[in-house]
Amino acid sequence: MAKQKRPHNQHRATKKSLSAALALGVLVSVLDSTSAKADFFLHHWEDQREMANSFRLSADVSYYSTHADYDATGIQLLPAGLTNYSRINTDITARYGFTDRISGYARMSWARIELEHDTRPGSSFGFTDQSLGTTIKLYQNSRGSTLEPRIDLQFQADLPLYNNSVSELNLLPYLGDGSTDLTAGAFVVLPLWQKKGREISSTLGGAYTYRTSNFSSAIPWSWTLRYNTPNQGFFTSAGFYGLQSLKTDPNALNVSGTKGSIGTGGSFITNAVNPSHLTVFGQAGFRFSSTLAVTFTGDQSLWGQNSPVGLNLIFGLQAHLGGPDSKDPSYLAPKDYGKSNQGFVNYTLTAKVIRSNDRMNLLKIDKGTGEGVEEGQVFDIFKVKPDGSVDEAVARARVTHVRSGEAALSVDEYFKEVWIDEGFIAKRPIP
Numbered sequence: 001m002a003k004q005k006r007p008h009n010q011h012r013a014t015k016k017s018l019s020a021a022l023a024l025g026v027l028v029s030v031l032d033s034t035s036a037k038a039d040f041f042l043h044h045w046e047d048q049r050e051m052a053n054s055f056r057l058s059a060d061v062s063y064y065s066t067h068a069d070y071d072a073t074g075i076q077l078l079p080a081g082l083t084n085y086s087r088i089n090t091d092i093t094a095r096y097g098f099t100d101r102i103s104g105y106a107r108m109s110w111a112r113i114e115l116e117h118d119t120r121p122g123s124s125f126g127f128t129d130q131s132l133g134t135t136i137k138l139y140q141n142s143r144g145s146t147l148e149p150r151i152d153l154q155f156q157a158d159l160p161l162y163n164n165s166v167s168e169l170n171l172l173p174y175l176g177d178g179s180t181d182l183t184a185g186a187f188v189v190l191p192l193w194q195k196k197g198r199e200i201s202s203t204l205g206g207a208y209t210y211r212t213s214n215f216s217s218a219i220p221w222s223w224t225l226r227y228n229t230p231n232q233g234f235f236t237s238a239g240f241y242g243l244q245s246l247k248t249d250p251n252a253l254n255v256s257g258t259k260g261s262i263g264t265g266g267s268f269i270t271n272a273v274n275p276s277h278l279t280v281f282g283q284a285g286f287r288f289s290s291t292l293a294v295t296f297t298g299d300q301s302l303w304g305q306n307s308p309v310g311l312n313l314i315f316g317l318q319a320h321l322g323g324p325d326s327k328d329p330s331y332l333a334p335k336d337y338g339k340s341n342q343g344f345v346n347y348t349l350t351a352k353v354i355r356s357n358d359r360m361n362l363l364k365i366d367k368g369t370g371e372g373v374e375e376g377q378v379f380d381i382f383k384v385k386p387d388g389s390v391d392e393a394v395a396r397a398r399v400t401h402v403r404s405g406e407a408a409l410s411v412d413e414y415f416k417e418v419w420i421d422e423g424f425i426a427k428r429p430i431p
Helices: 008-031 164-169
Strands: 054-070 082-097 102-117 122-127 129-140 150-160 181-195 198-211 218-228 233-245 276-289 292-305 307-322 347-357 362-365 378-384 390-403 406-414 425-429
Touching (some): 347 378, 378 406
Antiparallel strands (some): 054 082, 102 122, 102 129, 129 150, 150 181, 218 233, 233 276, 276 292, 347 362, 347 425, 362 406, 378 390, 378 425
């Protein structure tokens, strides 16, 4: 019997199937390696939300050092033969606000690692775990008060750009864990105080992280107390962040699996089984303008289980372009902001002038604390036409005193040579 020939299109289908299988195999080998996650101890769960049409670029250079671990009971121990593990990390983070509710971010990370060990010293460098994510503003009170809480949802993926099998083959320190981590969580931002653009706020965040390669799922969390200035001056923040393992790692049943990674000299910075930790941090920064700032941050671990005892020192540089923050009328001086009746300005609150004294540049409006009016807020004053419609803006004023149902304002700038009368309209620009 003559051998039946395979149709030509079947050859092509087989070739495509093999190509797809090969591509899938390469993808799986990249995303599903078997080493542990150093990124867990270097980047905490942080709100990455950005204002609409705003682009923020951050460059951070950090020095991390550890020579001890917390064991499964939280007691510090020294891994055998390890003198010190250190790494210089460089992170470039870009954030952009697509709308008032949705923003996205990406972080590119690179590291150089030095391992001082009795039997396996060495150094390595290259890309580490890269991050992609999106933040969605779920809730914010629409009354227009500057002291209103906000709830943000955030989704993040951490992807490795390295192969620890190559590091092991060359007896080099591991660059990370190689696992793909998928995290979903939320932040509650609660402003506590605000005056003339300066503010104190509290942010509490929590999430759920799924990890590949059989590593335990976990609950990352953070709490931050922040003092912020809008355009210039010092700002600071402090708080705690940590990780609570859900203890789903099957290697916990294997005693040898809890001894740390040989690729990092026995340190739990990689290959930690069911790691949990608590870290305190503090940050101080100086904002040269609304577009440029520098930061200095220190992190120190306080407690852990199957985790490293580490110190992390970070120097950061931030550049901020576009968005409402760069032209916030509540914060800028009149000469910097310009006249309110030029261009497109959105307003969040409308009030009526119920008393005025042009000789003293003072006026009073019929809105107060009940409507979210606070000291330091800016209002544009509009003339009213004979038919009752709102005419052009004639002045700009700032709130000096406020109580329930009314507020006193001082005129900062006149746009027109006109007397402000009762019945004129006051509108508050949206920050």
